[in-house]
Amino acid sequence: MTPVFVPQINAEDADQQLDLRSSSAKLDELQQAMFEAAQVHRRLCAPRLVRHGAFDVASEIFAVHHLPGDFFSVEETRDGLVLALGDIGGKGLAAGMWVTHLIGLIRTHTAANSDPEAIVAGVNRDIARLAAVEPLSTMFVARLDSRSGILDYCSAGHPPALHLRANGQLELLSDGGPMLGAVATASFDRGSVMMDRGDLLLVCSDGILESFNEAEQEFGAMRLQTELRRAQGGTAESVLFSVLGAVQDFAAPRPLTDDMTLAVVKNNGGNIFAQRRKDAKERVLQ
Numbered sequence: 001m002t003p004v005f006v007p008q009i010n011a012e013d014a015d016q017q018l019d020l021r022s023s024s025a026k027l028d029e030l031q032q033a034m035f036e037a038a039q040v041h042r043r044l045c046a047p048r049l050v051r052h053g054a055f056d057v058a059s060e061i062f063a064v065h066h067l068p069g070d071f072f073s074v075e076e077t078r079d080g081l082v083l084a085l086g087d088i089g090g091k092g093l094a095a096g097m098w099v100t101h102l103i104g105l106i107r108t109h110t111a112a113n114s115d116p117e118a119i120v121a122g123v124n125r126d127i128a129r130l131a132a133v134e135p136l137s138t139m140f141v142a143r144l145d146s147r148s149g150i151l152d153y154c155s156a157g158h159p160p161a162l163h164l165r166a167n168g169q170l171e172l173l174s175d176g177g178p179m180l181g182a183v184a185t186a187s188f189d190r191g192s193v194m195m196d197r198g199d200l201l202l203v204c205s206d207g208i209l210e211s212f213n214e215a216e217q218e219f220g221a222m223r224l225q226t227e228l229r230r231a232q233g234g235t236a237e238s239v240l241f242s243v244l245g246a247v248q249d250f251a252a253p254r255p256l257t258d259d260m261t262l263a264v265v266k267n268n269g270g271n272i273f274a275q276r277r278k279d280a281k282e283r284v285l286q
Contacts, residue, residue, distance in 0.1 A: 156180050157180070162203075165196070
């Protein structure tokens with residue numbers, strides 16, 4: 001009868017195998033926790049398409065890791081739709097945790113006063129109190145009144161938003177103030193634009209602008225403006241995906257190195273000024 005060889009496992013090898021199984025289980029738990037955190041982030045942010053009167057708001061967030069440091073939120077108030085796009089320095093779990101905190105601050109201040117500059121100033125004061133730990137953050141906040149077509153906005157050190165009118169005129173929206181937390185007592189200015197039929201608003205995080213190709217060329221603001229003009233005739237969603245596709249094609253095959261967030265607002269309705277004249281005429285006739 002042929003003897004059966006049974007390998008001997010010493011105590012040290014057994015301990016190592018036990019440690020490996022324990023580490024694998026902890027890794028699985030961590031991955032599950034990151035997945036659940038990403039789901040919370042998704043629920044805190046705006047749906048991918050929001051309709052408000054004659055306006056469509058399309059947005060998309062791409063994360064380098066499971067949990068992005070970018071966010072885009074939408075809050076409906078009696079004065080209009082409040083939009084906020086933010087970019088927190090860093091990536092991963094720490095940045096994702098700050099996103100939760102920042103969105104909570106935005107909602108608190110929006111409930112008190114929906115003026116964009118008031119929201120930004122309030123968030124800035126709160127963030128400044130945590131200056132020792134808060135990463136550098138930028139934010140663009142806007143309030144859209146779908147009845148009048150007026151969009152008020154305030155930028156906290158964020159890349160300028162693009163307002164492309166139906167007639168092709170392009171305006172950079174940069175009124176506001178410094179990055180969040182830089183100066184506790186900073187004042188923030190409000191900018192205002194009229195969004196008429198066919199007008200587009202594009203807001204993005206710097207991950208869009210700072211996408212590099214293999215030749216180390218940056219996508220940059222000029223390419224972004226060109227792609228927005230090229231996609232101008234489409235819906236908010238089609239403009240969004242056209243611009244995102246252009247960024248991805250430009251950077252390919254390089255992997256994503258920073259979180260990317262893009263939001264597009266489009267007025268699909270009638271001419272605001274014509275409607276105002278019609279309403280005024282009806283009031284006179286009454």
